[in-house]
Amino acid sequence: MRLIPGAAIALVCFAACDASTRSQAAAVPSPLSEENADSAFKAMDHRHAGVIGVDPLAMAHRFEAMPDGGDIVLERQAHDDMGINQIRAHLLLISRAFKRGDFTIPGFVHSTNVPGTTTMAAKGGAITYVVEDMPHGGVIRIRTADPEAVRAIQSFIAFQIAEHRTK
Numbered sequence: 497m498r499l500i501p502g503a504a505i506a507l508v509c510f511a512a513c514d515a516s517t518r519s520q521a522a523a524v525p526s527p528l529s530e531e532n533a534d535s536a537f538k539a540m541d542h543r544h545a546g547v548i549g550v551d552p553l554a555m556a557h558r559f560e561a562m563p564d565g566g567d568i569v570l571e572r573q574a575h576d577d578m579g580i581n582q583i584r585a586h587l588l589l590i591s592r593a594f595k596r597g598d599f600t601i602p603g604f605v606h607s608t609n610v611p612g613t614t615t616m617a618a619k620g621g622a623i624t625y626v627v628e629d630m631p632h633g634g635v636i637r638i639r640t641a642d643p644e645a646v647r648a649i650q651s652f653i654a655f656q657i658a659e660h661r662t663k
Contacts, residue, residue, distance in 0.1 A: 559656040564639050564646060565623070566653035571633035583633040591625040591636050602652075612652030619645040 597617035
Protein backbone atom coordinates (compact mmCIF):
# COMPACT_ATOMS: atom_id res chain seq x y z
CA MET A 497 0.00 0.00 0.00
CA ARG A 498 3.02 2.29 0.49
CA LEU A 499 3.64 2.20 -3.27
CA ILE A 500 0.53 4.25 -4.09
CA PRO A 501 1.67 7.49 -2.35
CA GLY A 502 5.17 7.03 -3.79
CA ALA A 503 3.80 6.49 -7.29
CA ALA A 504 1.54 9.53 -6.94
CA ILE A 505 4.48 11.70 -5.86
CA ALA A 506 6.61 10.42 -8.73
CA LEU A 507 3.82 11.17 -11.21
CA VAL A 508 3.34 14.68 -9.86
CA CYS A 509 7.10 15.29 -10.12
CA PHE A 510 7.09 13.96 -13.69
CA ALA A 511 4.12 16.17 -14.57
CA ALA A 512 5.78 19.20 -12.98
CA CYS A 513 8.94 18.61 -15.02
CA ASP A 514 6.83 18.22 -18.14
CA ALA A 515 4.92 21.45 -17.45
CA SER A 516 7.71 23.66 -18.81
CA THR A 517 7.47 22.00 -22.22
CA ARG A 518 3.81 22.83 -22.70
CA SER A 519 2.51 26.08 -24.11
CA GLN A 520 2.00 28.83 -21.56
CA ALA A 521 -0.93 30.35 -23.43
CA ALA A 522 -4.07 30.66 -21.30
CA ALA A 523 -6.47 30.61 -24.22
CA VAL A 524 -9.02 27.85 -24.64
CA PRO A 525 -7.61 25.27 -27.06
CA SER A 526 -9.12 25.14 -30.52
CA PRO A 527 -11.46 22.22 -31.21
CA LEU A 528 -9.98 19.06 -32.64
CA SER A 529 -10.92 17.82 -36.07
CA GLU A 530 -13.38 14.93 -36.02
CA GLU A 531 -10.83 12.39 -37.22
CA ASN A 532 -8.40 13.31 -34.41
CA ALA A 533 -11.00 13.72 -31.65
CA ASP A 534 -11.30 10.03 -30.74
CA SER A 535 -7.56 9.42 -30.62
CA ALA A 536 -7.08 12.60 -28.55
CA PHE A 537 -9.84 11.48 -26.16
CA LYS A 538 -8.24 8.03 -25.81
CA ALA A 539 -4.84 9.60 -25.15
CA MET A 540 -6.35 11.88 -22.49
CA ASP A 541 -8.10 8.90 -20.88
CA HIS A 542 -4.80 6.98 -20.89
CA ARG A 543 -3.00 9.85 -19.13
CA HIS A 544 -5.90 10.17 -16.69
CA ALA A 545 -5.78 6.44 -15.86
CA GLY A 546 -2.07 6.76 -15.12
CA VAL A 547 -2.69 9.63 -12.72
CA ILE A 548 -5.60 7.98 -10.88
CA GLY A 549 -4.51 4.36 -11.10
CA VAL A 550 -8.03 3.33 -12.15
CA ASP A 551 -9.40 2.88 -15.67
CA PRO A 552 -11.47 6.03 -16.36
CA LEU A 553 -14.00 3.91 -18.25
CA ALA A 554 -14.71 2.05 -15.00
CA MET A 555 -15.61 5.34 -13.30
CA ALA A 556 -18.43 7.81 -13.49
CA HIS A 557 -17.13 11.37 -13.85
CA ARG A 558 -19.34 14.30 -13.07
CA PHE A 559 -18.33 17.92 -13.20
CA GLU A 560 -21.03 20.21 -11.89
CA ALA A 561 -21.06 24.01 -11.95
CA MET A 562 -22.57 25.57 -8.83
CA PRO A 563 -23.55 29.19 -8.17
CA ASP A 564 -20.51 29.54 -5.87
CA GLY A 565 -18.06 27.19 -7.66
CA GLY A 566 -18.28 23.59 -8.78
CA ASP A 567 -17.89 19.90 -7.94
CA ILE A 568 -15.61 17.19 -9.30
CA VAL A 569 -17.19 13.77 -8.67
CA LEU A 570 -15.43 10.45 -9.33
CA GLU A 571 -17.09 7.14 -8.51
CA ARG A 572 -16.53 3.51 -9.43
CA GLN A 573 -19.38 1.98 -11.37
CA ALA A 574 -19.08 -1.24 -9.34
CA HIS A 575 -17.98 -1.71 -5.74
CA ASP A 576 -14.22 -2.27 -5.61
CA ASP A 577 -12.46 -1.27 -2.38
CA MET A 578 -9.04 -0.83 -3.99
CA GLY A 579 -10.39 1.28 -6.85
CA ILE A 580 -12.49 3.38 -4.46
CA ASN A 581 -9.46 4.00 -2.23
CA GLN A 582 -7.37 5.01 -5.26
CA ILE A 583 -10.05 7.50 -6.33
CA ARG A 584 -10.21 8.98 -2.83
CA ALA A 585 -6.41 9.25 -2.64
CA HIS A 586 -6.40 10.93 -6.07
CA LEU A 587 -9.04 13.45 -4.99
CA LEU A 588 -7.06 14.30 -1.84
CA LEU A 589 -3.88 14.74 -3.90
CA ILE A 590 -5.69 16.97 -6.40
CA SER A 591 -7.40 19.10 -3.74
CA ARG A 592 -4.09 19.66 -1.90
CA ALA A 593 -2.33 20.61 -5.14
CA PHE A 594 -5.15 22.99 -6.09
CA LYS A 595 -4.98 24.62 -2.63
CA ARG A 596 -1.29 25.32 -3.32
CA GLY A 597 -2.19 26.82 -6.72
CA ASP A 598 -0.67 23.82 -8.53
CA PHE A 599 -2.76 22.77 -11.53
CA THR A 600 -0.02 20.65 -13.14
CA ILE A 601 -2.05 17.43 -13.05
CA PRO A 602 -5.03 18.72 -15.08
CA GLY A 603 -2.51 20.28 -17.50
CA PHE A 604 -0.80 16.89 -17.85
CA VAL A 605 -4.05 14.93 -18.24
CA HIS A 606 -5.39 17.31 -20.89
CA SER A 607 -1.99 18.09 -22.43
CA THR A 608 -2.81 21.81 -22.36
CA ASN A 609 -3.30 24.69 -19.98
CA VAL A 610 -6.78 24.26 -18.55
CA PRO A 611 -9.05 27.34 -18.67
CA GLY A 612 -9.69 29.02 -15.33
CA THR A 613 -6.64 27.60 -13.58
CA THR A 614 -4.51 30.77 -13.79
CA THR A 615 -7.19 32.75 -11.98
CA MET A 616 -7.89 29.89 -9.58
CA ALA A 617 -4.18 29.85 -8.66
CA ALA A 618 -4.09 33.64 -8.23
CA LYS A 619 -7.26 33.64 -6.13
CA GLY A 620 -6.28 30.57 -4.10
CA GLY A 621 -6.82 32.27 -0.74
CA ALA A 622 -10.44 32.94 -1.62
CA ILE A 623 -11.24 29.37 -2.75
CA THR A 624 -11.93 26.31 -0.58
CA TYR A 625 -11.43 22.72 -1.71
CA VAL A 626 -13.29 20.19 0.43
CA VAL A 627 -13.04 16.45 -0.28
CA GLU A 628 -15.95 14.26 0.78
CA ASP A 629 -16.22 10.49 0.53
CA MET A 630 -19.10 9.00 -1.42
CA PRO A 631 -20.15 5.33 -1.37
CA HIS A 632 -18.11 4.45 -4.48
CA GLY A 633 -15.59 7.30 -4.61
CA GLY A 634 -15.61 10.93 -3.66
CA VAL A 635 -16.14 14.57 -4.55
CA ILE A 636 -14.10 17.77 -4.41
CA ARG A 637 -16.35 20.72 -3.61
CA ILE A 638 -14.72 23.90 -4.91
CA ARG A 639 -16.31 27.02 -3.41
CA THR A 640 -15.74 30.77 -3.26
CA ALA A 641 -17.57 34.05 -2.68
CA ASP A 642 -15.24 35.91 -5.11
CA PRO A 643 -17.10 36.60 -8.41
CA GLU A 644 -13.94 36.42 -10.56
CA ALA A 645 -12.95 33.12 -8.92
CA VAL A 646 -16.49 31.75 -9.49
CA ARG A 647 -16.17 32.51 -13.21
CA ALA A 648 -12.76 30.82 -13.31
CA ILE A 649 -14.05 27.71 -11.50
CA GLN A 650 -17.04 27.51 -13.82
CA SER A 651 -14.74 27.86 -16.85
CA PHE A 652 -12.60 25.03 -15.44
CA ILE A 653 -15.72 22.87 -14.89
CA ALA A 654 -17.10 23.62 -18.40
CA PHE A 655 -13.76 22.58 -19.93
CA GLN A 656 -13.76 19.34 -17.91
CA ILE A 657 -17.32 18.54 -19.01
CA ALA A 658 -16.39 19.02 -22.66
CA GLU A 659 -13.07 17.15 -22.46
CA HIS A 660 -14.42 14.16 -20.50
CA ARG A 661 -17.65 14.16 -22.56
CA THR A 662 -19.79 13.96 -19.45
CA LYS A 663 -22.76 15.95 -20.77
